[in-house]
Amino acid sequence: MASVTKGGASYDPVAVERVEWSVQRELGAPVPDSLEGADGAKWGLLGFDPSGHWRRFLRDAHPPRFRVQDGIDVTAVEPGDSASFGATAAFGLGLPAKTEATFAALSGKPGWRCYVTQAGRAPAAAATFTDGPIVLLAVDATAEVGRRSPSRAALLYRMIEDAIEDGARLICARIDIEGKGSNDAASGLLLAGFEKSYLCPLWVDSAFPAS
Helix, strand or coil, X not given: CCEECCCCCEECHHHHHHHHHHHHHHHCCCCCCCCCCCCCCCEECCEECCEEEEEEEEEEXXXXXXCCCCCCCEEECCHHHCHHHHHHHHHHCCCCHHXXXXXXXXXXXXXXXXXXXXXXXXXXXXXXXXXXXXXXEEEEECCCCCCCCHHHHHXXXXXXXXXXXXXXXXXXXXXXXCCCCHHHHHHHHHHCCCEEEEEEEHHHHHCCCCC
């Protein structure tokens, strides 16, 4: 079922969640082997049923209109220099150290863009995955520096610019609405031009956290 963002971009929620599924399979998360027949993968008038506790946020491809604090450098991670990105992503998402290698391996893979930045002594990281016109904010590891921090705003600004340059028509993120700091995390996305949308299907609950 096609829907439309406030900015007028049409999207299919099932297509968005198929991109999420591709990302999670690549990360090695315990998600279904196939979305065909998977519990919670069917889209209906009231949303995915059953739904989980991750809320999808969507944004069309209008240029970023929010301010970013001067002096914050966002660096695109190169394949040979991704160890710090892996460690920052795992720490920022509250995951064990054994996942660092999984995140470090993303840089240079088809469809992936990885970023790091620094605010004071606290680093922050983000990563996107592109599938055709859909770009997914797959990693938003900014909890340590603050979900409404200047670093997060700078990361969002950079990834939105790059997504638009790559031809994205829809940019997607998700927030655990039951997680700590979810209101601040959502507020940061809203300030960046995202809009609150549907609840993700239940299987997303068992995936790697996005934020």
